[in-house]
Amino acid sequence: MTVGASVTPELADYDEAVASYDPVLGLEVHVELGTLSKMFCGCATAFGAELNTQVCPTCLGLPGSLPVLNQQAVESTIRVGLALGCDIAAWCRFARKNYFYPDMPKNFQISQYDEPLCTDGHLDVDVLTPAGTTTVRVEIERVHMEEDTGKSLHVGGATGRIHGADYSLVDYNRAGIPLIEIVTKPIEGTGRLAPELARAYVTTLREVMRNLDVSDVRMEQGSLRCDANVSLRRSPSDPLGTRSETKNVNSLRSVERAVRHEIRRQAALLDAGGRVVQETRHWHEDTGSTTSGRSKEQAEDYRYFPEPDLVPVAPVADWVERLRSELPAPASVRRRELQARWGMSDPEMQTLVNAGAVDLVGDTVGAGAAVDAARKWWLGELARHANERGTDLSALPITPAQVARLVQLVEDGTLNDQLARQVIEGVLAGEGEPDQVVERRGLAVVSDDAALTAAVDEALAADPEVAEKIRGGKVAAAGAIVGAVMRATRGQADAGRVRELVLERCT
Amino acid sequence: MSESGSITRDEVVHLARLARLALDPDEVDRFGPQLDVILHAVSRIQELDTADVPPTSHALPLTNVTRSDEVRAGLTQEQALSGAPAAEDGRFRVPRILGEDA
Numbered sequence A: 001m002t003v004g005a006s007v008t009p010e011l012a013d014y015d016e017a018v019a020s021y022d023p024v025l026g027l028e029v030h031v032e033l034g035t036l037s038k039m040f041c042g043c044a045t046a047f048g049a050e051l052n053t054q055v056c057p058t059c060l061g062l063p064g065s066l067p068v069l070n071q072q073a074v075e076s077t078i079r080v081g082l083a084l085g086c087d088i089a090a091w092c093r094f095a096r097k098n099y100f101y102p103d104m105p106k107n108f109q110i111s112q113y114d115e116p117l118c119t120d121g122h123l124d125v126d127v128l129t130p131a132g133t134t135t136v137r138v139e140i141e142r143v144h145m146e147e148d149t150g151k152s153l154h155v156g157g158a159t160g161r162i163h164g165a166d167y168s169l170v171d172y173n174r175a176g177i178p179l180i181e182i183v184t185k186p187i188e189g190t191g192r193l194a195p196e197l198a199r200a201y202v203t204t205l206r207e208v209m210r211n212l213d214v215s216d217v218r219m220e221q222g223s224l225r226c227d228a229n230v231s232l233r234r235s236p237s238d239p240l241g242t243r244s245e246t247k248n249v250n251s252l253r254s255v256e257r258a259v260r261h262e263i264r265r266q267a268a269l270l271d272a273g274g275r276v277v278q279e280t281r282h283w284h285e286d287t288g289s290t291t292s293g294r295s296k297e298q299a300e301d302y303r304y305f306p307e308p309d310l311v312p313v314a315p316v317a318d319w320v321e322r323l324r325s326e327l328p329a330p331a332s333v334r335r336r337e338l339q340a341r342w343g344m345s346d347p348e349m350q351t352l353v354n355a356g357a358v359d360l361v362g363d364t365v366g367a368g369a370a371v372d373a374a375r376k377w378w379l380g381e382l383a384r385h386a387n388e389r390g391t392d393l394s395a396l397p398i399t400p401a402q403v404a405r406l407v408q409l410v411e412d413g414t415l416n417d418q419l420a421r422q423v424i425e426g427v428l429a430g431e432g433e434p435d436q437v438v439e440r441r442g443l444a445v446v447s448d449d450a451a452l453t454a455a456v457d458e459a460l461a462a463d464p465e466v467a468e469k470i471r472g473g474k475v476a477a478a479g480a481i482v483g484a485v486m487r488a489t490r491g492q493a494d495a496g497r498v499r500e501l502v503l504e505r506c507t
Numbered sequence B: 001m002s003e004s005g006s007i008t009r010d011e012v013v014h015l016a017r018l019a020r021l022a023l024d025p026d027e028v029d030r031f032g033p034q035l036d037v038i039l040h041a042v043s044r045i046q047e048l049d050t051a052d053v054p055p056t057s058h059a060l061p062l063t064n065v066t067r068s069d070e071v072r073a074g075l076t077q078e079q080a081l082s083g084a085p086a087a088e089d090g091r092f093r094v095p096r097i098l099g100e101d102a
Helices: A014-020 A071-083 A191-212 A252-271 A317-325 A331-342 A346-354 A358-366 A371-389 A400-411 A417-428 A434-441 A449-462 A464-471 A475-488 A495-505 B009-018 B025-047 B077-081
Strands: A022-032 A095-098 A108-111 A118-129 A132-147 A151-155 A167-171 A178-184 A224-233 A244-249 A279-284 A289-295 B091-095
Touching (some): A014 A191, A022 A191, A118 A191, A132 A191, A191 A358, A358 A371, A358 A400, A371 A400, A449 A464, A464 A475, A475 A495
Antiparallel strands (some): A279 A289
8 A cells, every 4th residue: 555645746737737748538437237137147236225135146156156147238238339339249258357355255257358249439529619519539449248346335444435444344236237348449639628528428428328228327326437547648649658547436527527637636746757656546526636546556467267157148140230220319319309409509509418418408398398497497506506516417316307397387487486496405405396395395476466565565664765765756766675575575476576566556 | 487387486475465365485385386286287288289179268169148137036135144254234244455445
């Protein structure tokens, strides 16, 4: 362990860093496939199940158990490969990756090593720049199949992290869930846009997965995870620099922030005449920085060998071609269709894409809301909440159907925008459906004229000077009374109607 | 293995580390030659002419053995934890892990 290395060194100014160095990215994205059962056994894969209840002798690695491959997992992987323009191997095998770590009870993980199922693809990614949208083709090196690992909880120690922990507790519900790893080739030439490109790549990849319906791709639940490799070099003609691999990047905004942080950290090191250590680093959402994990200088010795308990996978050409013919229209085509239907400009649509809000807005519109209203709430108030919580929009505990209901309540005059914001707060706080929050918090707009008239009279009586001005014809003075009534009704009055009533009472 | 075909002391130490075995120097000296005997026995296969034999990783010439994506009942939490040396709050309890972060 290198305790000294975990002290965050000074960060270079970002503009100076990208002026002095050429950043190169490599992105490894793990996606949990949304199969009903695990990769090699029939255990369920539901998220959030009771601890160690979706386990069996196979995924617990008990003696005598044998893995049997999930046909659907192979099919989903091939579909992902095809959607990314990959070649599908005619024949490939699984390999054992041997290591001692309690997240895999077998002491090895079944993965693919030198024979991945899919190779040599690409994904076109739109990045919004000050000069407009530019499309970057990201080359995909491989897509391979493996099994997910269990989840460890480290107990004791000052930080709750592994260093200094007294012991660990492990839940194997996730162990054996089908996982695919999508690895890019080095992404070069993006310069100062590298952080935005990284985010746009993961966003676009997530869109592809959703479009194929192979995964629920929820970063906050870990069904899509990104490791970001970053290296710097003086000039694009230089060989690749030493890279760091940042793990634990669990939201779209973290992907961008982590890459930006690594560029600044490495630039500061190189500026000072130091060198970048090839190592795993861990992203910390709270501090917006990375700390050193394990050094890769003593390269891991996983002693991969062909998995003897599984026979090779040899996809029949007819089957692959059938899967190819059954692929849905590409996510990018679907996005353009939506953009046309919604009548949005390129920057407007790109903003939705970058916020990871295309599907959320789409589902909200599908639930009956107008596009503009759906967009306004997701990119406005809800984006503000997501930012505050440091998560993505999709991680907020509010559904598109609930947002659509909110829009409807505003449209029919039950709520105004101010009240709607309070309803959102209530829904996010777990107070129930929008209608329940309205009822429990007593939030509906007061449209009862008698009640409003009483409030207006009270406000006029409380401020006779202003009342006199209005009576004297100074209509602009009515604003003060309207404000007083809105305060008195805790924002629940229809301001337009209050204004009418004020003028009515003063003539 | 070194060029002479014998396993080196460093290799024994490395293998022991990978297998999480704590060997004292005497044991390294004792197990090295024993591993050598095994390696030499296996390496005799290199004397055969295998130019016409395709490499194989399985005894059976099968491919695409799969099952359909159906959920089958597994173990209960109690059953799952019943063989564990230690458990706590529904989880397997394991010694702290050093040298790696997760």
